[in-house]
Amino acid sequence: MRERSISIWLILGTALIVALNLPESVSDRGKAAIREFLAPLQGLVTSVGQNVGQGVDAIRGLGDLALDNRNMAAELTRLRSELRYLEALEQENIELREQLGYLRRPDRELIPAEVIARDISGWWHSLRIGKGLAEGVEPQMAVVTPDGLLGRTMNVSAGTSDVLLISDPSCRVSAYLPRVQTYGITSGRGLSVRGLPMVRMEFINKDKEIRAGDEVVTSGLGGTYPRGILIGYVERVVMDDSGLYQMADIVPASDIGRLAYCFVVAETPDPVDNLLRRRDTMEGAL
Amino acid sequence: MNLLVMLFLLMGGALVQAFIPASPALGQAKIPALAAIVVYYALARRRGDMLWAAILAGLVQDGLGLIPFGYSSFAFCLMGLMIAHFKEAVFVHEMLTHMMFGVLMAAGSTLILFVLLTTTGLIEMPVAQALHKAFGGALLGAAATPLIFHGCARMDRLMGLVETSDTSWHEIP
Numbered sequence: 408m409r410e411r412s413i414s415i416w417l418i419l420g421t422a423l424i425v426a427l428n429l430p431e432s433v434s435d436r437g438k439a440a441i442r443e444f445l446a447p448l449q450g451l452v453t454s455v456g457q458n459v460g461q462g463v464d465a466i467r468g469l470g471d472l473a474l475d476n477r478n479m480a481a482e483l484t485r486l487r488s489e490l491r492y493l494e495a496l497e498q499e500n501i502e503l504r505e506q507l508g509y510l511r512r513p514d515r516e517l518i519p520a521e522v523i524a525r526d527i528s529g530w531w532h533s534l535r536i537g538k539g540l541a542e543g544v545e546p547q548m549a550v551v552t553p554d555g556l557l558g559r560t561m562n563v564s565a566g567t568s569d570v571l572l573i574s575d576p577s578c579r580v581s582a583y584l585p586r587v588q589t590y591g592i593t594s595g596r597g598l599s600v601r602g603l604p605m606v607r608m609e610f611i612n613k614d615k616e617i618r619a620g621d622e623v624v625t626s627g628l629g630g631t632y633p634r635g636i637l638i639g640y641v642e643r644v645v646m647d648d649s650g651l652y653q654m655a656d657i658v659p660a661s662d663i664g665r666l667a668y669c670f671v672v673a674e675t676p677d678p679v680d681n682l683l684r685r686r687d688t689m690e691g692a693l
Numbered sequence: 694m695n696l697l698v699m700l701f702l703l704m705g706g707a708l709v710q711a712f713i714p715a716s717p718a719l720g721q722a723k724i725p726a727l728a729a730i731v732v733y734y735a736l737a738r739r740r741g742d743m744l745w746a747a748i749l750a751g752l753v754q755d756g757l758g759l760i761p762f763g764y765s766s767f768a769f770c771l772m773g774l775m776i777a778h779f780k781e782a783v784f785v786h787e788m789l790t791h792m793m794f795g796v797l798m799a800a801g802s803t804l805i806l807f808v809l810l811t812t813t814g815l816i817e818m819p820v821a822q823a824l825h826k827a828f829g830g831a832l833l834g835a836a837a838t839p840l841i842f843h844g845c846a847r848m849d850r851l852m853g854l855v856e857t858s859d860t861s862w863h864e865i866p
Contacts, residue, residue, distance in 0.1 A: 419744060423770060426748075426763030434762040441756030445707065449757075452712050524711045528758040528765070529723040529826070530806065530816055535757075561759060569759060576817050597822075598717040 439564035442535070446567045450523040450537055457667050515633060517551075517670040518542055523567065532575035532595060532604070532663075533558075538671060539566045547631050549672040555637035555660030556580070556625060557669050568671070572663055573638065574604035582608055582638055583626035587615040590626055593638060593657060602664060606639060606657040613653050617644045623657055633674050698852050699734075699746055702845055706730045707753045719829025720822065725799040727754050728834065729841035731769045732794050735776040736785045737846060737855070747773040760806070761815070768805040772798045786846075788839045795838025799830035 429437075520536035538544050540563055550557045550570045558572040571578045574595040582593045589612045596605035608623060621641040627634025639659040647654050706726035715721045727750040734746035751766025776794050783790045807823040810816045849855045 419770070422748070423763065423767050426766055427761075429762050437752070437762055438756045441753060445704065445753075445757060448704070448708060449711060452708050456712060524757070525714060526758050527707065527711045527723065527754055528760055528806075529715045529721045530810060530818075531759050533759060571759075598721065600717050602717050 435562065438562065442562075442564050442567050446523060446535075446537065449535070450521070453523050454521075516543075516673040518544060518673055519668060519670055520544075520550075520568070521668055522666050531577070532572040532597065533561070534570050534572065534666070536568050536570055536669060536671070537566065539564050539568050541565050543673055544568045544671050545673075549625075549632045549636065549674075550669050551636055551672055552661045552666065552669050554662060555639065556632065557661045557663065557666070559631055560671060570669070572604070573606055573659055573661075574598065574663055580632055580638060581626040581628040582623050583634075584608075584611070584615070584617060584621055584623055584641075586621050587617060589615045590628075591652075591655075593623065596656075604659050604663045606659050608641075608655045608657055609647070609652065611644075611653040611655060613646065613651060615653070617641055617653060617655055619643060621655075623655075633672055636672075694852060695742065695854055696745070698848060698854060699742070699749065702730050702848060703727065703746070703750055703753050706750070706841070707757055710754075711757060716829070719832060720826035722799070722803065722826045722829035722833055724837050725795070725802070725830055725834045726837060726841060727751075727765075728769065728772075728798045728802055729795055729838040730845060731773045732776060732791065732798050732838050733842045733845040735773045736780050736783075736790070736794065736842075737849075740774075740777050743773045743777055744770060759815075760810070761813075764806060764809050765802070767809070768802040769798075771805060772801045775801070791839040791842045792835045795834035795836075796831040797834075798838070799834030800827045803827040803830045 518538055520538040520542075522534050523537045524535040526533040526535075536544075536550075544560055544563055546560055546563050548560045550559060556573055558570045558575070558578055561569045561571050563569075572595065573580060573593065574597060576595050576597065578595050580593045582591050583589070584591070591608040591611040593606050593608045596607050599605055611617065619641055623638045623641060625632040625634060625636040625638060637660045639657040639661075642656045642658050644653055644655045646652075706729070710723050710726040713724045715723045731743065731747045731750050734743040738746075747769035748766045751764070751769045752762065754760065754765040755762050776798065804823065804827050807816075807818065807827075811818065811823075846855070
């Protein structure tokens with residue numbers, strides 16, 4: 408009996424040591440299998456929850472429907488006219504780039520995806536979307552909402568992808584303040600007690616005058632995030648402890664808390680563009 | 694049949710854990726549904742069943758999140774063995790016992806995972822925040838474990854895996 412007990416312990420110990428030291432490829436395959444198996448169920452539960460939430464919202468906002476409809480029609484008209492103006496600008500931009508001998512920027516393809524689950528462990532700020540390798544999603548692709556940057560893809564299986572949100576401390580984004588033309592790096596600070604996502608921009612040139620409300624966009628440096636995606640707005644600015652840089656608390660533009668859909672940005676950064684951006688950065692630093 | 698019921702319970706637990714959002718006031722701790730199922734197997738079933746449940750619950754938790762494979766299994770096995778060690782000394786079917794072991798399991802597994810994840814450099818989290826998360830997990834564990842224990846016991850009875858009377862609990866071999 409005692410010998411049997413010892414052998415069970417030995418087998419268990421060995422199994423755990425093996426599991427803790429699995430090669431990444433084996434671990435990824437195992438995780439992908441579990442995710443693929445549970446993805447339909449997760450999607451179902453999430454969509455039921457969202458439908459219930461939307462139903463409650465619809466009943467609550469029944470009286471405001473006519474006003475909402477009028478506002479949305481006005482917004483649609485404004486956006487259509489803006490789109491026409493931007494199409495003309497894009498055409499002009501393409502022609503000027505061709506005249507200057509720049510390569511044309513690759514087209515961004517937006518892959519729409521439904522949020523099927525939130526992180527199960529609570530150690531990361533992440534969510535799972537119902538699109539994966541089969542739809543052209545790869546690791547390290549930017550993920551956006553119509554309001555702005557959401558995060559980047561991490562683990563990708565055939566039909567699902569994990570998205571690390573910009574509010575996670577390990578999600579770092581090279582950022583740019585267009586008004587004062589300076590760079591920095593944003594990283595997540597988790598959620599506030601009120602449940603609002605917090606992001607901080609660090610390593611900002613101390614001589615630049617930054618104001619609350621300034622737009623923060625992606626710089627495009629580093630390759631993962633295309634240039635010019637809105638990250639959020641500056642809330643307050645403080646000096647770094649060392650006194651060498653400024654830091655700014657950012658309010659993310661994306662509504663991270665209540666999200667049903669997002670878009671994966673499928674774009675391969677143009678090497679010539681990257682070179683130009685690096686030159687811009689160096690000139691800015693000098 | 695035993696394994697099928699276990700898998701069914703774990704799938705249900707995973708969905709509950711994924712669907713119910715974490716609260717910042719509780720340190721972003723998720724409701725420890727999978728851990729509570731391991732508590733049930735540790736208190737009410739044989740040690741072998743508990744180990745199976747702990748390993749599978751860990752694999753499901755790691756598979757559905759960003760934690761590397763095996764970490765949660767390790768934490769659940771360790772805490773499950775500790776709880777199983779005390780099961781002869783407590784009233785197994787008392788709600789207070791479930792709450793107490795729910796607290797122990799949630800806080801213990803959170804701290805074990807914190808050590809594993811920080812030592813491997815996978816997360817950057819101050820100790821104070823981890824303690825806040827462990828405290829939040831403990832509160833959620835105290836609330837959720839009695840309910841989940843009751844649900845698991847009911848499921849096992851329904852499937853004929855255990856027999857109960859007013860004073861005793863027998864596993865059907």
